[in-house]
Amino acid sequence: xxxxxxxxxxxxxxxxxxxxxxxxxxxxxxxxxxxxxxxxxxxxxxxxxxxxxxxxxxxxxxxxxxxxxxxxxxxxxxxxxxxxxxxxxxxxxxxxxxxxxxxxxxxxxxxxxxxxxxxxxxxxxxxxxxxxxxxxxxxxxxxxxxxxxxxxxxxxxxxxxxxxxxxxxxxxxxxxxxxxxxxxxxxxxxxxxxxxxxxxxxxxxxxxxxxxxxxxxxxxxxxxxxxxxxxxxxxxxxxxxxxxxxxxxxxxxxxxxxxxxxxxxxx
Amino acid sequence: xxxxxxxxxxxxxxxxxxxxxxxxxxxxxxxxxxxxxxxxxxxxxxxxxxxxxxxxxxxxxxxxxxxxxxxxxxxxxxxxxxxxxxxxxxxxxxxxxxxxxxxxxxxxxxxxxxxxxxxxxxxxxxxxxxxxxxxxxxxxxxxxxxxxxxxxxxxxxxxxxxxxxxxxxxxxxxxxxxxxxxxxxxxxxxxxxxxxxxxxxxxxxxxxxxxxxxxxxxxxxxxxxxxxxxxxxxxxxxxxxxxxxxxxxxxxxxxxxxxxxxxxxxxxxxxxxxxxxxxxxxxxxxxxxxxxxxxxxxxxxxxxxxxxxxxxxxxxxxxxxxxxxxxxxxxx
Numbered sequence: 001x002x003x004x005x006x007x008x009x010x011x012x013x014x015x016x017x018x019x020x021x022x023x024x025x026x027x028x029x030x031x032x033x034x035x036x037x038x039x040x041x042x043x044x045x046x047x048x049x050x051x052x053x054x055x056x057x058x059x060x061x062x063x064x065x066x067x068x069x070x071x072x073x074x075x076x077x078x079x080x081x082x083x084x085x086x087x088x089x090x091x092x093x094x095x096x097x098x099x100x101x102x103x104x105x106x107x108x109x110x111x112x113x114x115x116x117x118x119x120x121x122x123x124x125x126x127x128x129x130x131x132x133x134x135x136x137x138x139x140x141x142x143x144x145x146x147x148x149x150x151x152x153x154x155x156x157x158x159x160x161x162x163x164x165x166x167x168x169x170x171x172x173x174x175x176x177x178x179x180x181x182x183x184x185x186x187x188x189x190x191x192x193x194x195x196x197x198x199x200x201x202x203x204x205x206x207x208x209x210x211x212x213x214x215x216x217x218x219x220x221x222x223x224x225x226x227x228x229x230x231x232x233x234x235x236x237x238x239x240x241x242x243x244x245x246x247x248x249x250x251x252x253x254x255x256x257x258x259x260x261x262x263x264x265x266x267x
Numbered sequence: 268x269x270x271x272x273x274x275x276x277x278x279x280x281x282x283x284x285x286x287x288x289x290x291x292x293x294x295x296x297x298x299x300x301x302x303x304x305x306x307x308x309x310x311x312x313x314x315x316x317x318x319x320x321x322x323x324x325x326x327x328x329x330x331x332x333x334x335x336x337x338x339x340x341x342x343x344x345x346x347x348x349x350x351x352x353x354x355x356x357x358x359x360x361x362x363x364x365x366x367x368x369x370x371x372x373x374x375x376x377x378x379x380x381x382x383x384x385x386x387x388x389x390x391x392x393x394x395x396x397x398x399x400x401x402x403x404x405x406x407x408x409x410x411x412x413x414x415x416x417x418x419x420x421x422x423x424x425x426x427x428x429x430x431x432x433x434x435x436x437x438x439x440x441x442x443x444x445x446x447x448x449x450x451x452x453x454x455x456x457x458x459x460x461x462x463x464x465x466x467x468x469x470x471x472x473x474x475x476x477x478x479x480x481x482x483x484x485x486x487x488x489x490x491x492x493x494x495x496x497x498x499x500x501x502x503x504x505x506x507x508x509x510x511x512x513x514x515x516x517x518x519x520x521x522x523x524x525x526x527x528x529x530x531x532x533x534x535x536x537x538x539x540x541x542x543x544x545x546x547x548x549x550x551x552x553x554x555x556x557x558x559x560x561x562x563x564x565x566x567x568x569x570x571x572x573x574x575x576x577x578x579x580x581x582x583x584x585x586x587x588x589x590x591x592x593x594x595x596x597x598x599x
Contacts (some may be wrong), residue, residue: 054285058278061288141361166288168294196331196338203329207303 024230024249029151030200034049038154051161056159060121061166068116073178075112076104080175080182083122096185097197104175106201106210106265113167113260115226118225118250121254122160133229134175153226160222161215168214206265213261220253308341313358314399317342318373318385320407323353325383326375332357334387355385355405367397419433440533578583 038044045053080100087096129152132138136149176198184190202210224244277286304310307329316332323345332340340359350356359367371389378384385405397403427569451461459469511517 002398037406051282054282055278056286057288058281062284161293162288166292167294169292173295193305193338199303199308200329200331202303202306242274 008171020230024228027229028224028249031153031227032219034094034149035154035157035223038150039158042157044150044154046097048156049150051157052155055227056155057162060117060156060159060163063168064117064120064163065170067115068113069170069174071116072109073174075174075224076109076122076178077182079104079108080179084182095128097179097194098201100179101176101198101201104179106206107258107262109171109175110210110214111167111254113164113171114254117160117167118217118221118247121163122156122221122225123243123246125160125212126157127224127230127243129156130229156226157222159220160226164218164221168217200246208262209264213257216257217254220250220257224250224253268454287510308358309359310362311362312356313360315343316353316367317399317400318355318357318375318405319348320353320355320375320405321400322407323355325377326353326355326385328381330385332359332362332373332385332387334366334389339366339387363555365396366392367391368394369397369399369401370394371403374402374408375405376408380545446502 043049051265081101083100084093084096087093087099132152136151139152141148180190180194228246228249230245231243273519293337295535320326326342326345328345330342331338332342340354340357340363343358344356346356347356366389367387368389368391370391372386374386374388376384429437448461452458454460456466456469460466460473463469509516543598
């Protein structure tokens with residue numbers, strides 16, 4: 001049986017963990033703000049930077065686009081069929097369109113896109129960045145006259161934001177088209193009524209919340225895995241994988257954004 | 268060696284591909300904005316309809332005004348008027364405004380499931396169209412408002428049922444009486460005992476039934492006798508029939524007599540015709556006699572005239588002749 005640590009030792013460890021937790025969030029906010037400032041700076045879009053940015057945009061988006069489009073189409077199709085069949089069974093088919101648009105387009109697809117891009121692009125890129133830091137490449141870049149935030153972090157973050165927004169737009173378009181096809185078939189007579197239903201859902205407030213949610217999802221997915229660099233720890237969490245810590249923070253932020261958007265939409 | 272130290276593998280037409288991706292994103296975003304604007308009716312020419320309700324609960328901006336199940340308008344604003352009523356401002360596209368007439372009726376319904384719905388009913392589509400900015404009162408029907416009344420009714424019903432099914436309830440007493448009646452039915456006196464309440468009266472009924480049976484037997488015998496009488500009456504009628512309608516019956520003689528009478532009548536008719544002719548001749552003779560009588564009158568008048576003339580002549584002769592006598596009377 002392991003000996004019980006003294007009270008002073010456990011208190012200091014708790015204080016150390018708390019300090020590390022706060023420091024980690026501060027690091028994300030601070031560096032994230034720097035990157036956002038850099039993103040709005042014209043010097044970040046010089047020709048040399050544009051090539052790097054284009055490369056990252058392509059690498060972040062192109063490999064994910066076909067796979068995620070097919071995956072989201074399949075998931076959307078299943079959900080559409082379930083919702084339509086259920087609403088028909090209970091005689092509530094008039095609410096099917098609104099229900100589908102609200103669940104798929106407003107809630108599920110942006111969340112899926114954020115998690116997909118996080119797992120497939122930003123978390124591997126974050127690991128690369130942490131490896132570069134540990135190898136001292138950032139200091140070398142400083143010494144060579146470069147700016148690691150501008151040259152290494154900003155292209156990755158920008159590419160992630162772009163990937164999230166593009167995948168969300170494509171998947172929402174596919175979901176809307178599949179919903180129409182499932183309800184009306186390959187005919188155009190229902191387009192006016194369908195458009196009207198979409199318009200009813202996308203009130204100005206809902207549209208604003210949807211856009212802000214997608215934007216904050218993309219920022220969370222881009223900044224947290226790439227910017228967060230947890231310090232080396234001693235104690236019980238010493239062996240915890242850094243990727244899990246990043247994922248935990250990312251999930252917490254995504255959950256918070258989702259809850260806030262739900263509160264904004266429905267309260 | 269780490270991969271980050273190596274130069275990244277070249278990507279063919281990298282900038283073009285990145286531009287295409289950016290273009291795709293821009294197109295999708297612009298298309299989404301335009302589509303949502305179209306869906307929200309931003310490019311439609313509309314006219315306004317103001318619906319006045321005493322309560323705007325359940326009405327939200329953006330909800331539809333439907334006509335025959337089709338959306339023809341959209342709630343644009345809700346405001347509280349100076350008189351405390353809710354003013355629901357509905358934007359109706361011009362292309363759909365012809366469904367609304369001056370005689371249209373507007374209702375606001377809240378079902379048990381789903382939100383509130385605003386409906387328009389136009390009974391007379393030949394009436395003048397509803398003008399822009401028209402103000403109409405909306406009729407409200409709320410199914411949820413019926414729930415408290417329904418719950419109160421159900422509660423009252425349950426209390427009534429409890430009172431009915433209680434141990435001292437009349438229904439319970441009735442059921443006990445039914446049980447007693449059933450026991451009597453199953454008893455030796457059966458249903459009659461249940462009806463009359465005692466066995467003596469039931470026995471009287473049975474005695475009455477026996478007597479009735481005996482009476483019916485006697486009635487049967489009487490009916491048999493009546494049958495015999497009827498058969499004899501039938502034979503009598505058959506004989507009478509033979510006498511009257513048989514070949515030598517009375518009816519044949521009567522027929523011959525009638526034929527003879529017909530012949531006599533024909534003879535009499537001929538005789539009468541002859542008498543008619545004689546009478547006509549007599550009439551003619553009468554007429555001739557009348558004429559002759561008239562001629563005799565004239566002749567008599569002429570004779571009388573001639574006699575007067577002769578008398579006058581004689582008188583003249585007597586006067587003129589010497590041997591005429593003095594006819595004058597001389598008084599002493």
